[in-house]
Amino acid sequence: MSAAELSIRGLRVGIAHRHGVDEIVRGVDLEVASGEKLGVVGESGSGKTLTMLSVLQLLPSPLAVLGGQVLLDGEDLMHADERRLRAVRGGEVAMVYQDPMSSLNPLLRVGTQIVEALRAHGVPVEAARARTREVLGQVGLPQPERIESSFPHELSGGMLQRVMIAMALSTSPKVLIADEPTTALDVTIQQQILDLVSALQAETSMAVIWVTHDLGVVARLVDRVAVMYAGRVVEQAPTRKLFARPTHPYTAALLASLPGPEIGHRKPLHQIGGTPPDPAHLSPGCPFRARCPYAIGRCAVEEPGLIDRGSGSVAACWREPELWES
Amino acid sequence: MLLGIVRRIVSMAVTLFGVAVVIFVVLRLLPGNAVTASLGVSSGLLTHAQLAALNHFYGVGEPAVQQFFSWLGSTLTGNLGISLASREPVSTLVGAALPITLELALASMVLGILIGVGFGMIGALHPGRWQDDVGQGVSVVGLAIPSFVIGTGLVTFLSSVFHYFPASQGYVSLLQNPWLNIQQIFFPALTLSLGIGAAIMNTTRAAMLEVSGLNFARTARGKGVSTRVLVWRHLFLNALVPVVTMSGIQLGYLLGGTVIVEQIFVLPGLGRLLVTSINNRDFPVVQTITLIFATGFVVVNMLVDVLYTIIDPRTRR
Numbered sequence: 001m002s003a004a005e006l007s008i009r010g011l012r013v014g015i016a017h018r019h020g021v022d023e024i025v026r027g028v029d030l031e032v033a034s035g036e037k038l039g040v041v042g043e044s045g046s047g048k049t050l051t052m053l054s055v056l057q058l059l060p061s062p063l064a065v066l067g068g069q070v071l072l073d074g075e076d077l078m079h080a081d082e083r084r085l086r087a088v089r090g091g092e093v094a095m096v097y098q099d100p101m102s103s104l105n106p107l108l109r110v111g112t113q114i115v116e117a118l119r120a121h122g123v124p125v126e127a128a129r130a131r132t133r134e135v136l137g138q139v140g141l142p143q144p145e146r147i148e149s150s151f152p153h154e155l156s157g158g159m160l161q162r163v164m165i166a167m168a169l170s171t172s173p174k175v176l177i178a179d180e181p182t183t184a185l186d187v188t189i190q191q192q193i194l195d196l197v198s199a200l201q202a203e204t205s206m207a208v209i210w211v212t213h214d215l216g217v218v219a220r221l222v223d224r225v226a227v228m229y230a231g232r233v234v235e236q237a238p239t240r241k242l243f244a245r246p247t248h249p250y251t252a253a254l255l256a257s258l259p260g261p262e263i264g265h266r267k268p269l270h271q272i273g274g275t276p277p278d279p280a281h282l283s284p285g286c287p288f289r290a291r292c293p294y295a296i297g298r299c300a301v302e303e304p305g306l307i308d309r310g311s312g313s314v315a316a317c318w319r320e321p322e323l324w325e326s
Numbered sequence: 327m328l329l330g331i332v333r334r335i336v337s338m339a340v341t342l343f344g345v346a347v348v349i350f351v352v353l354r355l356l357p358g359n360a361v362t363a364s365l366g367v368s369s370g371l372l373t374h375a376q377l378a379a380l381n382h383f384y385g386v387g388e389p390a391v392q393q394f395f396s397w398l399g400s401t402l403t404g405n406l407g408i409s410l411a412s413r414e415p416v417s418t419l420v421g422a423a424l425p426i427t428l429e430l431a432l433a434s435m436v437l438g439i440l441i442g443v444g445f446g447m448i449g450a451l452h453p454g455r456w457q458d459d460v461g462q463g464v465s466v467v468g469l470a471i472p473s474f475v476i477g478t479g480l481v482t483f484l485s486s487v488f489h490y491f492p493a494s495q496g497y498v499s500l501l502q503n504p505w506l507n508i509q510q511i512f513f514p515a516l517t518l519s520l521g522i523g524a525a526i527m528n529t530t531r532a533a534m535l536e537v538s539g540l541n542f543a544r545t546a547r548g549k550g551v552s553t554r555v556l557v558w559r560h561l562f563l564n565a566l567v568p569v570v571t572m573s574g575i576q577l578g579y580l581l582g583g584t585v586i587v588e589q590i591f592v593l594p595g596l597g598r599l600l601v602t603s604i605n606n607r608d609f610p611v612v613q614t615i616t617l618i619f620a621t622g623f624v625v626v627n628m629l630v631d632v633l634y635t636i637i638d639p640r641t642r643r
């Protein structure tokens with residue numbers, strides 16, 4: 001495997017206060033190589049968005065990075081100066097945010113906001129305008145000239161989502177981080193976006209991190225999947241392997257909640273019994289314990305780290321899948 | 327768009343008509359009438375016939391509705407009547423005073439916005455730091471001390487400590503003597519602008535802080551735009567709506583504020599004329615000035631509305 005384009009190491013995010021810290025992201029390691037697509041799945045509140053926002057240091061206060069590294073092609077972004085960070089943001093690493101309705105400036109035309117992203121990275125005005133029109137067309141928006149001169153409130157959620165994707169892709173970033181970018185899109189448009197990302201990737205060997213609730217998208221798009229639970233990665237495996245043979249009980253439960261063996265259905269992830277724990281206030285032991293049908297004594301005492309399960313897959317569980325049924 | 331303008335003008339006219347009715351009624355409710363007002367105590371010595379003739383001349387005996395419309399009609403055609411106290415046309419008196427008050431209001435507003443937006447922005451960009459503390463200090467002073475105290479203090483200070491009293495030579499206009507005029511207007515404007523500035527400062531600061539936590543601000547940062555673009559194009563532009571609202575409200579208060587400050591700084595503006603005319607029961611003058619203040623208020627509100635539609639596309643239709 002080639003060297004990682006973007007790598008997140010031991011990332012911890014939380015809120016520091018006088019009596020200590022509330023840790024929400026508790027030591028996450030993720031890597032994506034250029035030309036590779038990594039999927040990140042996990043229940044609501046598992047820390048996916050906070051992990052992604054940390055990459056570009058966009059966490060809202062009082063949240064802050066408590067520790068860990070973010071390396072872009074080997075360069076530590078946590079210690080980059082303001083100038084360098086500005087060049088990376090939207091230039092080398094572009095992000096599509098989760099809530100498209102509130103993620104655009106309501107007082108500026110959509111086109112202006114995309115042109116601005118290009119201008120911030122040294123593209124001349126005329127070229128920026130042309131490129132704006134081009135990307136708006138690429139994400140499947142009809143009449144790009146009309147969209148360009150619209151204000152955000154004049155567009156639907158699905159259209160805004162595509163505008164956000166167009167904006168992120170406009171600068172041809174080395175890394176694209178997309179946080180649930182297709183939730184408001186119907187299946188056809190969604191497929192069009194996935195095809196576009198794959199095509200661009202073949203062309204520019206961009207690295208992609210795709211955060212989603214949708215296992216169907218995961219199956220169709222990404223090469224590798226990381227499953228997050230309570231602020232940690234609990235399983236990571238090549239996509240085929242993960243679907244064929246999950247090695248963490250939480251992943252197994254996710255897959256079991258899918259209707260039937262055929263993948264490709266749009267099905268949200270929250271159909272597992274019980275509620276996820278608050279990552280900031282965990283009791284000792286495995287955080288999945290309360291909902292895990294395979295828990296043993298050790299699970300209540302010690303939290304498992306990621307253990308190699310062979311053929312490129314790791315899982316944070318004390319028990320081997322072979323032993324689950326015994 | 328055209329429809330919107332027409333609708334606005336109609337609603338402005340309706341409002342002003344209402345204001346005219348209220349002014350008319352309130353002034354009729356005061357004891358005394360035009361005859362007693364113009365002749366004072368000596369009106370008690372008039373014979374019946376004289377009184378009847380005078381009543382007829384001033385239109386005192388006519389039905390109120392008829393009086394109202396004849397006043398409204400002549401006002402609209404530019405005939406504002408004769409001052410009962412000085413026997414001069416109201417238009418002459420008001421015409422001389424109006425530019426002074428306008429200049430004072432404009433200068434106060436400009437100063438107030440500069441102080442308010444300036445300190446508000448600086449405070450919001452350095453929350454909790456010394457720059458913010460300076461702004462908060464100015465704001466407390468501006469809000470807590472009433473303008474007549476600041477004004478009197480300023481006049482006393484300038485005249486007793488510096489033996490400086492720019493109003494001593496009487497008011498001069500900007501065209502006659504620009505430098506003296508600016509000195510004469512600056513201190514009263516400063517007095518008024520502190521309160522305005524404090525209110526605008528608090529609004530600006532709060533709006534900036536709120537806006538910078540919103541998602542679109544994160545998107546802008548995430549695009550790698552320069553600080554200048556982030557602060558002005560994204561944050562300030564969005565903070566502008568509450569700032570404009572607050573400025574409009576303050577401009578409304580300002581009209582009342584000029585009355586006091588013109589007294590203190592001896593500026594022969596509308597406010598001073600109003601006070602004198604009320605004391606003299608000089609109805610035609612009082613009516614006209616009140617109507618001018620009300621019109622100013624309505625016009626300011628309309629301007630604020632127009633500004634909204636310019637700033638925020640969501641309010642356009």
Ligand SMILES: Nc1ncnc2c1ncn2[C@@H]1O[C@H](COP(=O)(O)OP(=O)(O)OP(=O)(O)O)[C@@H](O)[C@H]1O
Nearest residue numbers: 024042043044045046047048049050051060063098
């Ligand atoms: N601004 C904030 N202040 C305090 N806590 C926060 C804030 N934003 C998120 N959190 C907490 O951090 C945890 C992780 O949030 P995050 O947004 O990363 O979850 P997520 O995995 O992206 O969930 P979703 O699938 O719903 O988007 C949540 O439990 C949430 O309560």
Ligand code: SF4
Nearest residue numbers: 286289292299317318
């Ligand atoms: S460690 Fe124990 S509780 Fe946690 S997932 Fe594995 S078996 Fe279940």
Ligand SMILES: [Mg+2]
Nearest residue numbers: 048049098179
């Ligand atoms: Mg999220």
